[in-house]
Amino acid sequence: MSKKELPVLQPAQSAPGLPGVLCCTPLAREPLGEADATDLAKVFKALADPVRLRLFSLIASFEGGQACVCDLTGEFDVSQPTISHHLKVLRDAGLVGSERRGTWVYYWVLPEMLGRLSGLLAPVEVGAEARAGALA
Template sequence: MSKQGPECCSPLVAEPLSGGQAADLARVFKALGDPVRLRLLSLIASHAGGEACVCDLTDVFELSGPTISHHLRVLREAGLIAGERRGTWIYYRVLPDVLGRLAGVLAPSATGRSVARATR
C-alpha cells in the first residue's frame, strides 16, 4: 500500500481490480469497518478547521488513551489521516484526496452498467 492511501484505480464496474489494487482497497475498507475508527474519522473531518487534537477525541469515547491511539494509528497507516505534533499534542486531519479516490472507485461508471446490475 502506498503511503498516500490506495493506488488510484478505475471504478469497480469498469474493469476488474488487480490483486494489488484489491489489497490496497481492502486495507482501507478494513480500517473504516470498525465503528470507533469510522466515528474518529468523522469527528476529525467535522471538527472546526478540519483537524482535531487528540485531546478533543479521547473524551468522546469511553475508551483508554492507548486504545484511541491504536485506532488513530490504524487510520494513519491506512492513509486516511495524517498527524502533526504540536508541543505535547498531536493534531489529526483527514486526507481528502484518499476519500475522493475511494468515492471514485465505488462510483457508478458513466456507462450505467453498474446501476442496471445493482437493481437486479
C-alpha cells in the first residue's frame, strides 16, 4: 500500500513533522514557500555532511537493509560519540529509523523520504523552450 499524500513519517518516533512539500512537489515546478523551504533545508542539511552521507549509504546498502552501530563505527575515523551524533541527525531528519535489539541498536533507511527527495529533485521538461524564451 502506497499512500502518496499522507505525511507518514512516524510522527510519534522522531520525525519533527515533515509537511506536504516532501510529498511530491517538484522543486522546479513552482516556487517553494518559506515554511516548506525551511523543512526541506533540514533534510538536505542532514545529508550535507560526508560522514552522514557515508553512514546513510552504508546503512542502505547493508545486508538485510539494516546495520547495527557496531558495524558502522569501524568504517570511520571519527569517534563513537560522533557517529552516534550523526545517526541521531539522520534519524531526526526522518531519513533512517532505529531500534534497540538486545545489546545492539540497529538502523535502517526509510525509503519513503528517499523517494520523496528523489521526486522533489526530478527535473521538469526544460527543453529548448526555456532557453529560447529569453526576455529582453
